[in-house]
Amino acid sequence: MTAEDRTTTADGMTADGTTRGGTAGCGARADAPLAGRVALVAGATRGAGRAIAVQLGAAGATVYATGRTTRDRVSELGxxxxxxxxxxxxxxxxxxxxIAIAADHLEPERVREVVARIDRNHGRLDILVNDVWGGNGLLDFGTRMWDVDLDRGLRMLDLGVRTHIITSSIALPLLIRRPGGLVVEVTDGTERTNREPRENFYYDLAKNAPIRMARLLGEELMELGCTAVAVTPGFLRSEEMLDHFGLTEENWREGTEAQPHWSLSESPVYLGRGLAALAADPGRHRWNGQSLDSGELAREYGVTDLDGSRPDVWGYILAEKAGGRPAPEDYR
Structure with missing residues (x-):
């Protein structure tokens, strides 16, 4: 089967008329902690979503990766x-x-088809990761709410809030069939770090809403033995971020000259490793309803970034806001 054949529509059919999926965990190592588990990573095209999908796979899971950009079609991000x-x-x-499935998570019918496919092939969903975003290009820094174009602002809320609500509403009935299910809201910041306003009105709402979603879903899922958390990367060296600053994974340290926080940046793999460790933790319910950053997950589970470090940019920023003069080397 060619690489192009591996993209499926939400009805589960590949380009050659066959289906992909089958037994949960097929192809995973027998000793992998997530072998037999089925995950849906909504927004797995790049950045944190892609890394989370890959690290769940490294732990043995069957991972459905959804998004709008395929080898035949490119999203508005280009x-x-x-x-x-x-x-x-x-x-x-x-x-x-x-398993790649093209889906726009603003379209409920497409999401229903994705979830129906998972149900048909596995009869279960163990991990739901809501990582849909794609709104960075809509962010206007230093603006007042009424100075932002309304359509731009509402589009940001559609991408960062409405997509998550649609996906959870449709996928949770499958996830709650078995106790132990995990829902993950990927966002920017935690309850602790986002006490002050973020960037602009619409961005603040788009990034704080998933934190509240995890808190609210945690309450509702608790009696069913399931868990909801929000997670955030720190200063993420995503593909988009590196391109924006004209840097690469090989020379990103040069960005420190213009922005000191680059010295505490992290690759997407860092959050992916931390989240995969949380998903495999039989005691993960202790995090129910909480929002966690990548540095916290790394310390808790002993994971590191690609270079063996444990960057903690949020800890550094909080120390700065508290009036301290932290040394960056103490937070990597």
Missing amino acids: RAGETIEGTAELVDAAGGTG
């Missing part, structure tokens, strides 16, 4: 080099089973 097929292939290479 980043043709990052596709859901590419993510699925990385999941396979990591030891899991990757």
